[in-house]
Amino acid sequence: MRHWLRVCVLILALGAAAPALALQPQPPKEFVPVDEVPPGEQIPAINMVAAAYGFVWVAVLGYVWSIARRLKHVESELSDLESRRK
């Protein structure tokens, strides 16, 4: 019962935050399109796309590898411990 009371208080608190957030403290900033950026600043888009996709692949594969390694380690330790108990 007390938990529910607290949940209600929290929801009320969030509701109190809403009107404050509905106002806009910052005027929208100017948008600078790509072609207005000085030519020296421009980098070929293909590099960006390749870098983005490359990073995603490397990060995901690296994480899968790290999990697999840790799982293998933990499982061998677990079977070790369990065999020792018998």
Added chain:
Amino acid sequence: MSGFFRVAWQVVRKDMTVEVRSKEIVLTTLLFAVSVVLIFSFAIVREGRAPDDVAAGILWVAISFAGTLAMGRTFERERYNDTLRALLLAPADRPAIYAGKLLGLLLLLGLVEIILVPLVALLFNAPILAFPGKLITLLIAGTLGFAAVGTLFAAMLVRVRSRDTLLPVLLYPITVPVMICGVRGTAALFQATPDEPLARLWIAILIAWDVIFVTLSLWTFEPVMTE
């Protein structure tokens, strides 16, 4: 409900009695805050003059650094004397103990700010007397939001290894919204042409975050402090 406030008041009184006798936390925190301001002045002052519009940022950075120090110390003292366990064993509501700890910390930080704010104003030409009401509201609300989360985390960290380094690491990312509101609001009051409505808006957002942080802290204090 009156029991809640009585317990909170007892905790505040206990902390204040200890602090009045030793004055350890107030003095170290204050000196640390002044040192932070000094280091900032070395970093940004050029040709004997500070750039405009830096006072708000420096003030809040000093408050947050000094606040972390004070939080760590109040609970370190409890841990060192092993009195936190006794405090938690007392037949009192956990949220009331939390509220008392928070109020004590607010009083301490308030004392520090009474000296820190005029000092920053003096060194960085901030017009603190232009909107005293708004500035005080910002300071109280900002310190409350920061200290609410800080008290909870410092209390939880008592049982954890490497607590001194972990407190700022955990606390700063979470209190970023409060810091942003505090700095933006204060900067709106300190700038060459003060923007009152903007300051009022940031105060409103700040108070909303305060309500959220305090509610959530009161709510989580009980389960996290139970063995």
Added chain:
Amino acid sequence: MRKLTTPFIGLSAGMLFVAPWLINMAPFESTMGLVQKIFYFHFPAAILFLVSAIVCGIASIRFLFFKKASADAWAIASAELGLLFGALTLVTGPLWARKAWGVWWVWDPRLTMSLVLFLIFAAYTILRKFGGPGSDKLAAGMALFGMLNVPFIYVSVNIWRTLHPMTSVVPTLPTEFGIPLWFCFAAFTMLFIALLNLRATLALQQARIEALYLDEDEA
């Protein structure tokens, strides 16, 4: 559950291999051109970044208030995935922004709060790694506060109208853009579920090992 994980990973890997062809077939967006193609990976990663914060928060609530010890493993898993998907979001985003907005980074509310959420996940992981005993409840409290940022990040672009596109862009996409987008989204979601499962299994087994060591000490 464990048996399903391997086919899930295989399927999502297969889908992610097919994805570049689908993305390549999608038409060029008129104002941004080629660089808009980053969107097909940026959007799913960002959504799953927020989802992992919610999963972490809910698991922490179950752990903290309902005393479910196993929920802690899910919180650990989703926090680590939040770190992974947060990194994907925060790397692909600036690469796109550099071309579309001319800058790597702007301090707009959504970008700022996303960075903050990433830092919260990083602090959470550090706490779990170095906190030692007693840090699990503290971490759960941390996750609760981290979850507060999610609605803020989601609605921030609609309130402040900064450089970042609004949330209304996605449902109104034309079909040619929508097919590769939702295909990638499905692939990423399956990857997320599979990885979440694997990481939670790992955390549960680590907890079992710790319990076994404790038993041995007592014996």
